[in-house]
Amino acid sequence: MIIHGYLHAFLDIFYSRSCLHCNNNLNSSYELYICKDCTKGISYISNSHCVRCGTALGPHTVSTAEGCMACKERNLPFSTLTSVTYYDGAMKTLIHKFKYSGQRFLCNTLNDMMLAQENLKEIVPNIDIIVPVPLHWIKKMRRGFNQAELLARGIQQYFSKPVSVNNLYRVKNTASQTQLSRKQRQINIHNAFRVHDPKSFQKKRILLVDDVLTTGVTASECSKILKQSGARSVHLLILATAKDHG
Numbered sequence: 001m002i003i004h005g006y007l008h009a010f011l012d013i014f015y016s017r018s019c020l021h022c023n024n025n026l027n028s029s030y031e032l033y034i035c036k037d038c039t040k041g042i043s044y045i046s047n048s049h050c051v052r053c054g055t056a057l058g059p060h061t062v063s064t065a066e067g068c069m070a071c072k073e074r075n076l077p078f079s080t081l082t083s084v085t086y087y088d089g090a091m092k093t094l095i096h097k098f099k100y101s102g103q104r105f106l107c108n109t110l111n112d113m114m115l116a117q118e119n120l121k122e123i124v125p126n127i128d129i130i131v132p133v134p135l136h137w138i139k140k141m142r143r144g145f146n147q148a149e150l151l152a153r154g155i156q157q158y159f160s161k162p163v164s165v166n167n168l169y170r171v172k173n174t175a176s177q178t179q180l181s182r183k184q185r186q187i188n189i190h191n192a193f194r195v196h197d198p199k200s201f202q203k204k205r206i207l208l209v210d211d212v213l214t215t216g217v218t219a220s221e222c223s224k225i226l227k228q229s230g231a232r233s234v235h236l237l238i239l240a241t242a243k244d245h246g
């Protein structure tokens with residue numbers, strides 16, 4: 001019995017896994033990377049958001065297929081914005097570990113979360129091509145992958161839609177934008193993207209995929225260039241959106 005007890009203690013040391021967000025022990029097989037409590041804390045974005053700009057709608061705000069009052073006046077370059085969760089709590093941790101700590105395996109979990117978004121079943125069947133927001137080639141080489149591309153591949157597999165990865169490309173390697181104001185980001189991102197062959201985007205309904213949306217200037221700039229290339233419409237699909245975006 002004593003040996004058995006030691007064996008258990010020994011195995012616990014080597015096999016105990018902890019929640020990536022709160023560090024509590026994960027002790028059941030269904031808690032894969034984050035614990036039950038942290039999973040519960042992930043804020044999924046419901047249908048009570050404007051379909052065009054993704055802003056949360058209050059009890060007195062109305063939104064139609066054309067958008068809410070605020071976005072109708074903004075002349076947005078994209079037709080719809082679908083976001084899966086808010087960018088906070090455990091979701092922020094998962095995305096950070098995925099992107100910056102080389103934990104590429106987290107992509108499967110994040111892909112599953114994305115595919116669980118009910119609105120996708122209405123949007124994706126009507127699109128012609130999936131385009132991930134590109135990274136500059138230097139950044140992609142350093143990281144080893146483009147996170148938006150891996151998410152786009154998940155959608156491709158599920159819905160059998162083609163993905164275009166090199167036609168839209170990034171010419172400016174901007175430094176981290178997290179500390180910049182919206183205006184500064186807009187200046188930074190201006191003319192950051194180009195398209196090799198506009199013909200293959202002509203008259204296409206494009207699903208533009210990215211992992212995080214903070215101010216929306218990157219997604220808007222990509223959408224603008226896709227529209228300039230002749231795309232019929234651009235639909236944004238974002239894994240996680242900052243609460244105060246826009």
Ligand SMILES: [Zn+2]
Pocket residue numbers: 019020021022023024034035036037038039
């Ligand atoms: Zn946890």
Ligand SMILES: [Zn+2]
Pocket residue numbers: 050051052053054055063067068069070071072
């Ligand atoms: Zn709106």
